[in-house]
Amino acid sequence: MQKGMHTQTDACVRAVQAKDARFDGWFYTAVLTTGIYCRPSCPVVAPKPQNMVFHPSAAACQQAGFRACKRCRPDASPGSPEWNQRADLVARAMRLIADGVVDREGVPGLAARLGYSTRQVERQLLAELGAGPLALARAQRAQTARLLIETTPLPMAEIAFAAGFSSIRTFNDTVREVFALAPSELRARAPRPGRTPGALALRLPFRAPLNPDNLFGHLAATAVPGVEEWRDGAYRRTLRLPYGHGIVSLTPKPDHIACRLTLSDLRDLTVAISRCRRMLDLDADPVAVDEQLSADPLLAPLVAKAPGRRVPRTVDEAEFAVRAVLGQQVSTAAARTHAARLVTAHGEPVDDSEGGLTHLFPAPEELASLDPESLAMPRTRRTTFTTLVGQLADGSLHLGVESDWADARARLLALPGFGPWTVDVIAMRALGDPDAFLPTDLGIRRAAGELGLPSTPAALTARAEAWRPWRAYAVQYLWATDSHPINFLPV
CATH class of the missing domain: 1.10.10.60 (Homeodomain-like)
Incomplete structure (x- = not known):
């Protein structure tokens, strides 16, 4: 699986004939005799190779005059990794x-x-x-x-x-x-299941395997009261969106993520789905990731035990950067407490008819106007916090999906109080860099030592060269050796 796979005709034909769902979203099959385009895993009988042509996107199929298959719904495939x-x-x-x-x-x-x-x-x-x-x-x-x-x-x-x-x-x-x-x-x-007024019930597809433990465990264990919660087997949170706000409930299922969305403006549906997929890393290619990491004999048992780990990310890059600063050198519980105080004092209230969500996380513009003396943290960290929110608010620092990762890293490192750990955790979970690595993290160093990997940052970084470009996923496997709540689905 690689860039331009749709040009590799023989490989595409084999994937279609095998109905291999791993390739859904990588390319699309257009059938000349029917005028229909499908995902590679379409359950219908595979057409003859000479009747297949391959395209890199659903849009390209549509431009070429093909219509979507009613059986496999190719437009609902996972996105390309x-x-x-x-x-x-x-x-x-x-x-x-x-x-x-x-x-x-x-x-x-x-x-x-x-x-x-x-x-x-x-x-x-x-x-x-x-x-x-x-x-x-x-x-x-x-x-x-x-x-x-x-x-609806x-x-x-x-x-x-x-x-x-x-x-x-x-x-x-x-x-x-x-x-x-x-x-x-x-x-x-369309089937007509029971519908909750105002709520949209959707299925978010993913490439198997998916291990939900650290993915949902991390989100639940670090949840900021009022903004996030774990309720009845689902991770729920508020969403700040271009036209309004929303509340999402995400429940792991064996073959999909059940998603319930309530939006103040339906024009935000596409954006809300995209951000939830990104937060849960649903467009990842776990087979490629696990294959690369399993080549290391010391990591291989971790991968074999629980394949398909994802990197828990975020629906709001600026929010995550702020929370990363709040979490510097304090426990998870203390970081949640700091964030909850900001939410109560500066977050926009929302109504949640189903649970205990009360606010949107405050935007940088709102945080830039607060009195630094009101922050219950050391003076140096106050400076770090106020500098960060000031640059996010005035637009001199961008951490959105369009960010150039190298440029964003350099700008973050130039801020006071931003060391490699803070920058790398933002790169991993906010920017979405799949190769971000945390060699100075104490949990990573402890796990490395227990596995027989080098435990000093320099030596571990050298060993991790073989894990590229998936070192952020190696971090998840190493973190999972600990008994911290982030690694387990709440009961």
Whole structure:
């Protein structure tokens, strides 16, 4: 599995014939005789090789005149792992498109965020994905529209604008073209489970295997009261979104993550789904990760015991950076207490009819105006905190999905009080760098020593060269040797 896999015809044919779900999202199969495109794992009888052509994106299939398979629903595949493991222009553009930037700001806004011209962005996306930013955003709007059609009783006009379409006619034409069904026909075919008023029930797919223990255990153990909670087997939290706010409930299931979303503005649906998938690292390629780490004989038993560990990330990069500072040199419980005080004093209140969520985590602009003397922390850390929120608020520091990882690291390291550990944990969990590593972390050093790995930072870093580009996942396996609550699903 690698960049440009859709060009490797023989490998793609083998994946389709084996109905291998590991390749869903890596490429799409368009069938010349039917005019339909599918995911590689489509359960129907595989077409003859000469009738298959392969595309790198659903948008490219749609541009070539193919419609989505009604059986395997290729538009609902997990996303390509490449966009979360690379930091080049195309990967950063894809993360922004998933975050709804084209719908909100247009292609010029996308290009401006990336620091390139519109022509450069369009050219590189077309070269790698077979479609430009408008076509990629259109494919995403079509998927959002189908979710709303099938899971809500909303009128079609409301769905059209919530999904990002500029007119009812464009909405109708796109749905018919992509799914070969009118919106009303899509709704008629959908199952009708019980619906909670105002809530959307969705299934978030992932590539197997997925080990939920450290993923949900970490989120639950570090949950900030009022913003996050573990309730009835689900991780729940509030979301700050472009058009409003939301509350999400995420429950691990054997073959998907059950997601319940309540949104103040349905236009935020695509963004909310994208951020939840990113937080849970659902687009990872666990087979590739575990294969690489298992090549080390001392890591191999950890991987074999619990394959499919993910890196718990975040729905809000600025929030995580603030929390990383609050957690410097204090216990998990103390960090939660510090964060909860900020939330109560400065967070925006929200209503939660199902649980105990009360606030959004305060935005940097809100935190930049607080009195530093009100912070119950050492003076040097106050300086670290106020410098960070000041730069996040005035825009001189960007940690969004479009961030260049190397540039963001350099800017963070230049801040007072930011050492390698803080920068690397932000790189791992906020920026999403799959190769971020924490050789100075005491838990990592202790686990390394117990396994027979080098335990000094320099020697461990040298040994970890063989784990690239997946050292952030090695961190999860090493952390999991401890009995800390972050490594276990709450009961």
